[in-house]
Amino acid sequence: MGLFDRFKKQEKGQEFFVVAGLGNPGRQYADTKHNVGFQVIDKLAEKYGIVVEKEKQKALIGDGMIRNRRVLLVKPQTFMNLSGESIREIVNFYKIPQENFVVIYDDTSMPAGQIRLREKGSHGGHNGIRNIIQQMGTDVFNRVKVGIGEKPNGWDLADYVLAKFAEDDLPLMEEGMEQAVQAVELILSRGMADAMNRMNRRPQKAKKPREERNEQTPLETEETDK
Numbered sequence: 001m002g003l004f005d006r007f008k009k010q011e012k013g014q015e016f017f018v019v020a021g022l023g024n025p026g027r028q029y030a031d032t033k034h035n036v037g038f039q040v041i042d043k044l045a046e047k048y049g050i051v052v053e054k055e056k057q058k059a060l061i062g063d064g065m066i067r068n069r070r071v072l073l074v075k076p077q078t079f080m081n082l083s084g085e086s087i088r089e090i091v092n093f094y095k096i097p098q099e100n101f102v103v104i105y106d107d108t109s110m111p112a113g114q115i116r117l118r119e120k121g122s123h124g125g126h127n128g129i130r131n132i133i134q135q136m137g138t139d140v141f142n143r144v145k146v147g148i149g150e151k152p153n154g155w156d157l158a159d160y161v162l163a164k165f166a167e168d169d170l171p172l173m174e175e176g177m178e179q180a181v182q183a184v185e186l187i188l189s190r191g192m193a194d195a196m197n198r199m200n201r202r203p204q205k206a207k208k209p210r211e212e213r214n215e216q217t218p219l220e221t222e223e224t225d226k
Helices: 002-009 033-047 080-094 128-137 157-161 165-192 193-201
Strands: 014-021 054-057 057-065 071-077 101-107 113-122 142-149
Touching: 014 033, 014 057, 014 080, 033 057, 033 071, 033 101, 033 142, 033 157, 033 165, 057 080, 057 165, 071 080, 071 165, 080 128, 101 128, 101 193, 113 165, 113 193, 128 142, 142 165, 165 193
Parallel strands: 014 071, 014 101, 101 142
Antiparallel strands: 054 057, 057 071, 113 142
């Protein structure tokens, strides 16, 4: 039985959410690709006036309100590969059900700044998510993935994710992290299904002006995420 299963029948009082961003502690890792999760937590904390400084359950945490929901913002301090140890302790202590738990982290399978929301899935080679799955006993939990770009040929994966972003990628990453903040707000206010429907759409292709269309050519349909 996974850890979340213990809390499915708990009585609900005020809803309590845990939003965890993954990263590595220490100044030397602050601006690296692998710390995107921490950076999104910092943006949420700044926007909503939440101080994420209390040390508890092997993490830095901050308690506050986002979109009329009580939220615990979490930055595990166990280093990335052991993120699940901290997450398990927090979820266990606060008895958080699966639908009230969100993890934010970097993803090398997507272009820099692109985001994707998921309710479940494998770790995809991400060691932080791998450890969370191992510790929680389930791969069913809400995720906000932020693309950091694919590893170039010849690079070691560890070297790539622990490197800083190229200057050209910084505007894309800033936009992506702001979208991740919006995704968390939607999850809290409207639920995961609605948030996925709104945030997982691919950019739509520009349509030609009506007068330039060939009347005998069927109109292109807009591309949607499957």
